[in-house]
Amino acid sequence: MSTKPKRALSGCPIDYALSVLGDRWSLLIIRDIAIKGSKTYADLLDGWEGISTNILAQRLRHLEENGVIRKRKNPANWRSSLYELTPKGRDLAPLLAELVLWGGKFNDARDPKTETYASVRSDRQGFERKILGEESA
Amino acid sequence: MSTKPKRALSGCPIDYALSVLGDRWSLLIIRDIAIKGSKTYADLLDGWEGISTNILAQRLRHLEENGVIRKRKNPANWRSSLYELTPKGRDLAPLLAELVLWGGKFNDARDPKTETYASVRSDRQGFERKILGEESA
Numbered sequence: 001m002s003t004k005p006k007r008a009l010s011g012c013p014i015d016y017a018l019s020v021l022g023d024r025w026s027l028l029i030i031r032d033i034a035i036k037g038s039k040t041y042a043d044l045l046d047g048w049e050g051i052s053t054n055i056l057a058q059r060l061r062h063l064e065e066n067g068v069i070r071k072r073k074n075p076a077n078w079r080s081s082l083y084e085l086t087p088k089g090r091d092l093a094p095l096l097a098e099l100v101l102w103g104g105k106f107n108d109a110r111d112p113k114t115e116t117y118a119s120v121r122s123d124r125q126g127f128e129r130k131i132l133g134e135e136s137a
Numbered sequence: 138m139s140t141k142p143k144r145a146l147s148g149c150p151i152d153y154a155l156s157v158l159g160d161r162w163s164l165l166i167i168r169d170i171a172i173k174g175s176k177t178y179a180d181l182l183d184g185w186e187g188i189s190t191n192i193l194a195q196r197l198r199h200l201e202e203n204g205v206i207r208k209r210k211n212p213a214n215w216r217s218s219l220y221e222l223t224p225k226g227r228d229l230a231p232l233l234a235e236l237v238l239w240g241g242k243f244n245d246a247r248d249p250k251t252e253t254y255a256s257v258r259s260d261r262q263g264f265e266r267k268i269l270g271e272e273s274a
Contacts, residue, residue: 015240017244022160024155031151048147098231098235101150113149
């Protein structure tokens, strides 16, 4: 799937959401920023799934253009950038929780990473609040 | 994105979920069956987004292989089939609700289809129960 839709959107809210998110790599990048705490390009390149550098760069640009993430200068290293979720991106917290719950329920991998699944099941609100940036609320 | 992953899954529940769902067309097909009530191949081909017949056939096969939908003979027409969600597919109800809510909130289409957005906002439980097949509960 290309990151820029070649057709007009239908107007359906699900179609809109998928035009922004509907790509496996985009949602894995959002997961890494939201849940794993990845901040730099190097962090994101070093994910569990082995994304290639050209796909990573393309998807980051797409997510930035669609207002889901933003990039700012890294105060600790002026040659690198930090990626973070915008408020629009943080609003994906309940969707991420549902992805974790559905995936965790049906995942038949030999070595499933179930830590996040367990944490969402035991404290979904806490999981969402953390992504929403209301951890101390 | 191909429908069959070429790499091993990482074990992460989100990665698993996206390996099954993480494609715009797959989720639009699920939407059509779950929300629009599409049942036949012809219904699905006639969706808002104009899916091509080869992509539709490929994604239906992928969703069937992954246990999200199943196909049965159409009692009214032995030459056609009816597609329906399995219990695993019905369990996507909360995820679909979150896609509708996020998409509806940020959708800036000129002519947004907001009927489903309004219905999920006003009665989310009813929306989910309908997909879960507990409408009369």
